[in-house]
Amino acid sequence: MAEGSPTSLLHLSITRWIADNFHLCEGCTIPRWLLYEMYLENFSSSDNDKVNSATFGKLIRLVFPGLGTRRLGTRGSARYHYDGIAIKKDSSFYGHYCFLLSQKNYRSADACSSGDAAGYESNSKKKGTDLHCFPSVTYLKTEEDRLAYVLPEFGLACPWEQELLNKYPYEMVIQVANEYSSHCQDILEVVKMQELDKVEDCITSFWKSLQPEKIAFISLPDICQLFKYYDRYLFKELDNILLGDFLEEVSVHYLKSIRMFSKNVKLWLLNALEELPMPLQTSKCKEVTVFIKRLRRKTDLSNMAKTMRIVLNNNSKVTVLISDLNAVIDQGLLDVPGNLFQKKYGNPDELQYNIEIKCLNDLLSSLAHSTDIRVLLSCISSNLQAFVIQPSRNKQEFIKLAADFQLRWNFLLSTVSKAMTLNYADSFGSWHLFNLLLLDYVAHIFQSYIEEEEEGEESFCVTQQSDQPVLWVYEPSYFGGYFAEEEPQAEAPQSTLISLMLNQSDIRLSNVYSEF
Template sequence: YETTPASGSEATSPSTPLTVQWLLDNYETAEGVSLPRSTLYCHYLLHCQEQKLEPVNAASFGKLIRSVFMGLRTRRLGTRGNSKYHYYGLRIKASSSLVRLMEDQQHLAMRQQPFSQKQRLKPVQKVEGITNGMSSGSGQQQQQQSSGLSDISTQVQQYQQFLDASRALPEFPDVDLQGSALPEGIELEHLKSFQLLYREHCEAILDVMVNLQFPLVETLWKTFWRFSESQAGDSTTLAVHDESEKRLPKSCLVLLCKYDPVLRWSRDCDNTLYQGLVEMLIPDVLRPIPSALTQAIRNFAKSLESWLTNAMMNIPEEMVRVKVTSASAFAQTLRRYTSLNHLAQAARAVLQNTAQINQMLSDLNRVDFANVQEQASWVCRCEDRVVQRLEQDFKLTLQQQNSLEQWAAWLDGVVSQILKPYQTSTAFPKAAKLFLLKWSFYSSMVIRDLTLRSAASFGSFHLIRLLYDEYMYYLIEHRVAQAKGETPIAVMGEVQTHTQATNQNLTNQLKNKNIKNTLNL
């Protein structure tokens, strides 16, 4: 395999000989046995981390597996809707240290099903009632949900190295009344009960996410907001809601959901919670993440807005709007960060390939940067010396064949250098956004020139440009949040709110115009 490598950067990767030896030391072929494909890839990622090697993607690793163990077959095993691909005819050697790892995972899975009930959530269930959500729905639905969740949640130890599971939920401040009178029918004790219940609710969500039990977030939302499928509900749901009523009557909950100080407080708490969850799930946007975990995060992001809207069906619109805005910013951030992570891993292959780097340098040297600057300066008005310095730094960094992390450090340095004059100015957010627009415009002009010249490395440049644009957005987002003393989630929530307000104004204007036209007719 080493002498006749496959195409791509994985063929020339220095990790290949070590990885082949690692495979031979830990696995062997055998009839009648199978091993989940995702499990084998996660073992490989652990191996790369221990040996300080750059891992290849799952597809490239699959090619390597088949070149080492000839004739290996792939089968899809498991119950319908909960099946996954296995390597059939492959097993872990009895002498391998991975045997102990698998045993630990199985032991952890038994301890944590369902939902760490024996340890982590049992105390929450006792004191919270409306928060944990384990008893809502019929027994059959619970069984189906539990089996559906077991695929990713039972592998929490396997994915633990990719999470920042030590992250705790920060303390929430008290509701700032700002001199506002409490709503009629609301006592100070009701407000305190709401704060306590909300805190417990957020802690339960964090607990669910740490254990990778993503779908249970919907259950937590439903129980907190007193959702029931029917007016009567089943006995268990009613029991949970009865416990909720003792701590905070539903009528008081509804009144508080219209109270401005509570709305502001809930928004701030959600932004804090969601920012913590993002940093727990994706502590490093550039570090490789297993595809199974990435897909689970993306599926969760795709569903959470509809889950929340459904759970708050009978809650005042004011609170629904606040909650959904923060949740939408959270979902968008998860989607962007997982996409950024995917681009980063694809770009590693390019940045590690000497032949591709040399071709990129050759094509880049043929770009007419003077013409690019002449056209772009009319729109962006950037100083010639700044653009020339960035051009030279980019070529030098490319020539040195730096790693992805070194490129990230260079991009971070560019942002710091350009925005330094605005560091203590209130104009910092505006200057940061303007720089992002200029960066995007210049990079599109360079890509245009490469396209017109039919550059051989156009595909590589296109991939790198996508990654750098996305990472630059990530850097600017965090710098603006830092300058405003807010979380990035809060900043994205402001964007959502502004967009919604703009769309609403346009809708109202069109509605008024149609009414006026109708009256004229």
């Protein structure tokens, strides 16, 4: 970086601001998000004159070398704090800082900060000071979740952290755990601010800054498993931030940006890890791949839901769709006896072989009373929960039930499409959109359940490592609804899990997976 360049001058001004307003103070802590928020307010003249949270953290440590971080607060609401610094009482930001602390009601070991906050609030009331005079308070109220977002307490949640501390040098384990969880939080903060292009800088700067001895340590199988534990929390939170609810109304531009991010994030990670040991690359690549596929499923569903919502908002199209569906059923155009749709199943065993009929019948009944896409999809998910997921006593049984249901469900929907085509139904276009959404939605539910089961089955025991590869498969609806499973062990019983391909109104077997 050339001396006198815009970037170096910006960094110099930031370090001066930090030194002018903060000082070393043993036993004191400052919420990390709050310090960054105060910086953003001070340097708010231009977006180009700002640095991301990761760079800001490095500049703080440039001013205060060796500065540590601590997680303070109750479980589930803990926040990261800089440990060992405090704001100067003669700082122009002191009053605003104390006010924000009192608003957030932090309960930490920071006697200086919490005490000053309480004292300042009391004095302000006595003097009649208007605490709402600060221009950023409204901004904090509306953007609080975005700016204050932190990762869960990984250290407390990790069930075998103590085993690592007993097995490896205590300071080394704590250091890499804190550094990596801090790195994960930096990524979350950048994504929360919707600066997706800056994630690459966060990833690259962390992995490229590691020293050889630390690289060797984090490449150990036990530490790779610890990082995998953190990664799963990280990617779940990223998933929730980016597209927690795929039925929520979002712009097409936003969906495109998420889709582009899903394509880039794995490339960024692989580029940063290219010179690191292969076990570390493999572990990281596996977790990011699961995240990418889940995010792509949700963006696909969001796009289809957006299109289908246009149909459902048109009363005449909904009326024609219901009429055509009832016609193909009542006229016996399906390869299914029509009375099955009106039949009430009293025998659970009998219902087990006709779940797909019940799902479609309940869907038609719901469509006659509501055009809310959430209600319609909830009708499907509740049936899957009741008749496929809950009856499964283990993963093997779930795979059998899910594969059987998906085969019969896809065949039924394909049969409806064929009947509507032969009947020259006016609503075939509307049904085709609905059909694609239903296929992908069922596949997404099954895939998500398998992912949760995968996580639940892995105990992350440091004494027992499992290197079984996992094959994750998902394609958009025009290639079918797939859900994936692990590769089998050598002596595992073999059966087939059939995936389906939908080609307009034709259905055919496309792939065979072996069971666990």
